[in-house]
Amino acid sequence: MSPAQHGHGPWNGVRVLDLTGLSGAYGTRVWAALGADVICVEPPGGNPIRTMPPLAPGHAGPEASLWWAYYAASKRSVVLDPTDSEDAASLVKLIGTADVVLDDAMPVAQEAYPWLADMGQGGLGVSGIVERYPHLTWVSITPFGMTGPRRHWRSSNLVAWASCGLASTVGFPHGPPLAPAGEIGVLMHGASLHAVIGSMMSVRARNQAGAAGEPALGQTIDLSLQEVGLWLSPETGVPLYLDDQVPRPRAGNRRPVTSPMGMYPASDGYVAIIAIQPAHWNAVAQWVHELTGNEGILDEIFIDIVVRREALEAVDAWVEELTTRFTKQELFVEGQRRRIPITPVNTVGDLRHDPHLEAVGWWRPEEHPVLGTYTVPGSPFTTDGDWWAWQRAPMLGEHTDGVLAELT
Incomplete structure (x- = not known):
């Protein structure tokens, strides 16, 4: 060479x-x-x-x-x-x-x-x-x-x-x-x-x-x-000072901005979901309702991301009732069809055989x-x-x- x-x-x-x-x-x-x-x-x-x-x-x-x-x-x-x-x-x-x-x-x-x-x-x-x-x-x-x-x-x-x-x-x-x-x-x-x-x-x-x-x-x-x-x-740069140096606690695999926002368990791994826009939340809520019969999740109050943040544990639990019933690929395909920002948390093996990466060479x-x-x-x-x-x-x-x- x-x-x-x-x-x-x-x-x-x-x-x-x-x-x-x-x-x-x-x-x-x-x-x-x-x-x-x-x-x-x-x-x-x-x-x-x-x-x-x-x-x-x-x-x-x-x-x-x-x-x-x-x-x-x-x-x-x-x-x-x-x-x-x-x-x-x-x-x-x-x-x-x-x-x-x-x-x-x-x-x-x-x-x-x-x-x-x-x-x-x-x-x-x-x-x-x-x-x-x-x-x-x-x-x-x-x-x-x-x-x-x-x-x-x-x-x-x-x-x-x-x-x-x-x-x-x-x-x-x-x-x-x-x-x-x-x-x-x-x-x-x-x-x-x-x-x-x-x-x-x-x-x-x-x-x-x-x-x-x-x-x-x-x-x-x-x-x-x-x-x-x-x-x-x-987290440790300029925004810290803009927030008047208020300490930020560790958030685990979720983000306490709202819910759902973070990693959620599937039957064979995890998926990442982020539903900040009202249309995204409405799609998630409708999917959970169809699958579990949960009526409360359709309440209009939950369209407000601040409300969902205050009720984060409950909303996360409702969403997990949905995600744990499917594989991450099933969640991805159906979630995309419903226009929900959702994607599998890929392993190295997943990526090596990912159809998109294969298609683009x-x-x-x-x-x-x-x-x-x-x-x-x-x-x-x-x-x-x-x-x-x-x-x-x-x-x-x-x-x-x-x-x-x-x-x-």
């Missing part, structure tokens, strides 16, 4: 170095899929994502992680050991060829990389790098940012959820806070996606300045996982010399142009020789 294979994407000609683990992996995947030449600089043992389970059945070693197969798609792999003087020199040269570098090392490391000392930079870290390569955009993704009293605190995806306050809003009213979104690093995905936005804008601004005859300078971009989480979270096959053929998700959006470049994830060090040869 070479940069030429990225030639039809809108970011063809841009080189991005990925020095990160999970906190930058999704963002650099987006860069690569849109045509940039993304090079993962890996230590001799490989990127930590290569060891993340689940592993492909029957496989072991640096190519077995299914996370790596997904996150590293369309990227190149170069193995360099910064503690080796020759590799350190190659890394500095490689950085000089890049337009963007993403780094998730702790601030103390980014401020004084020892491998820069041998290059006459005095171990000045990021400041020395950008001084030497002013065209470069350097993106730092750290737990609490590059400045401030907590800049040296270590973190994780879970710590980031807790520190931004969002974990306090997830869970049931009388239970403990819960980690959002299961085992995946959604907040790290959010940070890396913001890194993509910031670095793409930086490259665009640099190119515009150069075209106008002005200095074509890159940017240093500082992302804090805590601040990104606070930006994303409405969203899933696509991918070939790998070790893992064989497997199915992966398609693009998050489509365009009239052919923007997306899809290649398999690289094997460890697969492109080291080729990339280093480009530096000579």
Whole structure:
């Protein structure tokens, strides 16, 4: 795989170095899929994502992680050991060829990389790098940012959820806070996606300045996982202050705005229902009445969402009398026919065989010399142009020789 294979994407000609683990992996995947030449600089043992389970059945070693197969798609792999003087020199040269570098090392490391000392930079870290390569955009993704009293605190995806306050809003009213979104690093995905936005804008601004005859300078971009989480979270962000800092209790799998609004049990799983508009509520009430003979639910007083919120437990119980009698697919089909906003809560298995996703061709096959053929998700959006470049994830060090040869 070479940069030429990225030639039809809108970011063809841009080189991005990925020095990160999970906190930058999704963002650099987006860069690569849109045509940039993304090079993962890996230590001799490989990127930590290569060891993340689940592993492909029957496989072991640096190519077995299914996370790596997904996150590293369309990227190149170069193995360099910064503690080796020759590799350190190659890394500095490689950085000089890049337009963007993403780094998730702790601030103390980014401020004084020892491998820069041998290059006459005095171990000045990021400041020395950008001084030497002013065209470069350097993106730092750290737990609490590059400045401030907590800049040296270590973190994780879970710590980031807790520190931004969002974990306090997830869970049931009388239970403990819960980690959002299961085992995946959604907040790290959010940070890396913001890194993509910031670095793409930086490259665009640099190119515009150069075209106008002005200095074509890159940017240093500082992302804090805590601040990104606070930006994303409405419960702990600005609305909290608009509500005069009134604490919001955990709401479980329902939303106490009105009823029905949230997750409701079906005979084989759950469905999500939201009935705020009068027409939606009337349709739900009529369906419950037809099925259970409930006359009270037809009372016009319940058209008011405030009334339904005050009678939330009773209304939820009435709705559950309906939902528990059908499968989630039956509820979906009949609910849609009645123009009620309702949808199944899909499992991974449901999605893999979802007729809509199959019809639009969203899933696509991918070939790998070790893992064989497997199915992966398609693009998050489509365009009239052919923007997306899809290649398999690289094997460890697969492109080291080729990339280093480009530096000579």
